[in-house]
Amino acid sequence: MIPEDFKQQLQQHIAGVEHPREKVMDVIFMLQDRFGYLSDELLEDAASLLKMTPLEVEEIATFYEFIYRRPVGGHVIHVCDGVVCWMSGYTAILDHLRGRLGIDFGETTPDGRFTLLPTCCIGYCDRAPAMMINRKVYGNLTPKRIDEILEKLGWDITGKRDDTGSL
Amino acid sequence: MTQVLFKNRHPDRIATMEEYRAGGGYDALTAVLGKYPRSKVQQLALDAVLLGRGGAGFPAGKKWMTVAETAPFPRYMVCNADEMEPGTFKDRVLIHTDPHQIIEGMVIVGYSVMAERGIIFIRASYENAARILEREIERATTAGFLGDNILGSGFSMKISVHRSAGRYICGENTAQINAIQGKRANPIQPPPYATEKGLWNLPTVTHNVETLACVPHIIRNGPEWFKSLAAIPTAAGTKLYCVSGAVQHPGCFELPMGTRLSDIIENHAGGMQAGCAYKTCLPGGASTRFLPKSLYDIEMDFDTMKKAGHRLGTGSIIVFDEKTCLVGATLNMMAFFARESCGWCTPCREGLPYMRDILARIEAGDGKPEDIPLLRQMSKYVWNSYCALAPGAASPVESLLTYFEDEVQEHIHQHQCPFSSKG
């Protein structure tokens, strides 16, 4: 259930345009940013705010890459698998991330903090390899830099998950 | 090297509106609004030979002229910042450098087609850029360059930022129009063209970020000046070239349109990385053809590239060295295109995954000799798709088979990737 004040905020946002549908993406993002992912309940709420049917919202929500219809971790890591990152060490970066987090693509750490997903070229080819965490971009990745980033986000990189030895 | 779009480029920060204005920013808008007839603006762009920088190279002035004088209102101006072509990041750099030239360009184009609502369609991974634009739109509005009755000209325009949630197809003009309306982002084959029936069936003009940024400069300095910026007489303006891959200094460079590829790589991108030898490049993003070594000195402009059987595309040069497996690279790109297909038409929805699977088998050493003619035939047939996505996707495959068939054959005959140590 969306809190009343937030609902009003969404309504206000929708009221700014002639065609409520135009704001479907914004509403989904606003809900997702606040609640983590677009649950069925939130999708249905969004539909009623936008005067769309749930199916119509689902048609949009399932089309795009950055709309999560299933629970994700607090930090969603999208690793760029574009061709430039690919030739700049994407595989090593991915292996390192998998090792550190102990999860594969599409999975979330058991504590619910990190989710690992691929993404297409994110337009940071001048800083390849790159990844995105909650829509913030990190470029020129090396295993060391990844460790720094993960540590900064509060992940214990010396944890037992390291036994896969990704270095 | 004349820097126009990157005149106010700072290594660590975004140019302020004041800096932009100090260099003549918003002078063009002041000169045009309420003073120039809309046809004059169109003519200036036409005379300047401003070609769409999003990849198609369509004359901008001509596009504005297709909005009929009698066309219904409201009309829409869309700025396409959904830069999702692999290897391309010029729009991001441009927004992070000097965003006000985009806003000024949008108002001028909006004025020339009487569009009072502007929408910047931006990809999800450019959240920073989206916030910059929203902030600068606010500032431009406060300064009176946007909003109601701009500078007392009687022309009003509002610009909003529309965030996408990430699909390559949304960069396609008509798919983007569907996406903005909250519909599934399937392209719509013209006619009618978007300039006639676009957003909510009303006239809609869409331009790439870079194209729009050129507009104020053309108005201010004139078409002849713009044309003189190019390296060769048959081209016009400067071009933002993105260089990535196996070069020393990847980056985005503003250079005269028609600068030679060799010049860009060697003198601007610092040459090849240590220990790397140039093999080929994709000259305009992932949806262009691999360039054979013989064209290493080619002039990088729409016309020359086209005559050579290639496309300038977004001018995003992805450089491959001798140690990089092109089958692997092509497989990577085909996986991208297959994943990003909107799913509307058969050749794209089914054909691209099919090609991806064959490439994957070749790369894994399971390829068969008959895969090569099959891939070749498919690269040809996916041209009969609904939109340009699949033909673009086929370009790396087709050129791989044309210029680097030996490398593919090696995979098949050795039953493994000859570069298996890398990638």
Added chain:
Amino acid sequence: MPKLIIDGRHIEVAPGVKVIAAAEQAGIMIPRFCYHPALGSAGACRMCAVKFLEGPVHGLQMSCMMEAKDGMVVSTTDDEAVDFRRFVIELLMRNHPHDCPVCDEGGHCLLQDETVSSGHVMRRHIGKKRTHRDQYLGELIQHEMNRCIHCYRCRRFYQDFCGYHDFGAMGSANRTCFGRYADGPLENPFSGNLIDICPTGVLTDKPARFKGRRWDFERAPSLCIHCSLGCATIVSARYRELVRVEARHNPAVNGHFICDRGRFGFGFANHSNRPHHARIAPAAATYADALQAAVNQLTEISRTFGSQAIGTVSSSRAGMETLMALKILASAQQWRSPSCFQDARQRNAVVSAVIRLSPDTAVCLHDVECSDHILVIAADPIAEAPMLALALRQAWRDGARVTVLDPRPVSLPCEYTHIPVAPKQLSAVLQKLMNALLSSPDTPQFPPLRTSDDAHNAGTVSSPSCDPKPDTALQLPLLAASLQSSQRPVIVCGTNIVSGTVVNAAADLVMQLRASRKNAGIFNILPGANAFGAAIASPDGASFSEILTAIESGEIQALLIAESNPVRWFPDRARIRNAFKKLKLLVALDYLPTPVLDVAHIIFPTQTHFETPAVFINQEGRMQQTSMVHCNGMPLSQQTAGKHPPREFRHDVPGAGAKPAWQVLLELNAALSAVNTPLPSYSELWEQIEQETGIAIDRRPDSDILEGRRLRLETQVHLPETPPPDTPPPINLQEDMSLELYPVESFCGTEELSAYAPILCRMEPMPELIMHPSDAAGCGLTDGGMVTIQSDAVTLDVRLKTAAGTATGTAFLPRHRQLVWRQAGSTDSRASLLQK
């Protein structure tokens, strides 16, 4: 008119026609999946690729995306085109499961046909196939998503063509799938068409699942008789059981589609309680014995009480043959003319509608689609004539305006203006609308067809003049202006809640618009598939309430009911039961197991329109004929209780005791006649019908009877000058306030035949009493609560639904199968409302 050459054939087509349609006109069927004549081009499947050799475009192009242009030379058989189409099939078959043996589409699958014709025989793709989870889409449609080839026909039909938004496309790229947001029945009353348009086995007919291949079925063109539109169908039967109904293309009427009531409502023909043998109550009898018993008793009653002591009843679901045979019988024996209408209001409205329809003003459903302003008066399209709602949507999609003048909270799948007007105010509102039309300058007035107002209002109960409400009055000049500015206005008029006065006023509006040089048309909705025919056959017949009165007074001693169930629709069940008890003889002929058969003395089972040819005249006067699909008999599944067919050989068909009703009636006539009357054959019957009424069936070999043909009423049909009189107003629900109760139709649950279809009975919504919120508040009732309708005779509990779109002073109760609404009171009784 562009001229082009396709495969060497010279073709001239209308401007704007796509090459794929042009080829079809020349008899060349270009392969296709996504293209559909009703849905248009999508360019999605790329299957219709052809080679353009000369003209404005060259090379391989999709024929559905290219308009035919002068000078085009097109080859559909060019090597490149053929090879590309084979490639498309190869791509589609990559993921399509090879489950054809267990797929219901097998045998009539477009993908199967195109795969074979394309020459794709070997799968080159290695690896797994894509799979999806199937959804539960309700009782009507089976979902099997793995088979999908992504032609988008379903989504385009569902959302664009029909305007419903609970089914669509989800995901992207090759993960795209089609379905609902969550499992659940489809909300679209036209959803069954998905079965027809899906080019493969993703969406198949669930009730017909695993019942056989197309070639196993006996199939024939038929008609839907679940409302008055007369949509064309193709019916399949196997083992003496109807299996499936599909839409048949009739460009003038239903186009390519039918509604779900018409598609899934055929269960009455398979009903397990259907009468299969004649009976002399309480025992079974041979047909000859039953006929003899009927002859003996009818002769006796006629001799004792006079021939006028015998009444005859039929209904608008009976075919023309049955109605006319009954009329011939009644007139030969000097019995009372057949009563085909429920009450005087209905008879008055229907006969008025038929009288006022002329070849100039009558329009078909396709004309409605082409109209630019449609005014719907006293009609609820989804309930009373579902395909009309779809036609309104197509007109709206083309830019037409739709305005509804109806007291109910009518819901349509398009944008429309709804002006709620109480039935008794409608005449006044239409008069005001007429005045507004006339008040605009330079408006010529149409010559009044019938000078006397008395003719229009003959027998109408003069209600105190009700002025339309102020907001309605404000809307009328706007409506008039909008009608004036249209070119092809159509006025739709219902006959379910109003009398002939409104029907005539609607017709007058059309005449007035035509006087202003509008190509205006009238489109009436009638109660029942052959209500038009009933009006022709028996315009002077008594209404059923008059028959009851005559029974109660003893004037009628015997009643012959042919294919009618007055118990179902007559409001006072107690009265009808008592009246029937008074009868000396009740003879009933029917194919439905109606309650009439339970009390009748002599019963003759009859054949459905699937078992014998029957002619129906739809609401626009279009005469259409059904063909025999299969022979009458007890379905094998019932005969053997689902077990293996019995190894028992016999010469007769089990359970085949039914005859066409007209034949029973004519045999009765022959047996009753003193002089030797020969028994007419089917065509002799029609010769007689032609003599009696002026209408004839076309017996030429190239007969257009399947498409139907509109009658030329003025010249052909003999009708009375003025309609018979009207009845008193309906039941008033509240003593202290004016709240009139109207029995109305709903999409499911009220129509007589589909009420015998178990599949639709399972889907029907619970009946609700509909009122305006302010009326409900005035009665102290709340939305959603159970209310009790209390009358002298009976107590009726029903849930209340308030809707702001309802006209105040009115309340609506569906003639729902589950609701003994007919016990709510007789026409002249008063009832009251209580909150439970």
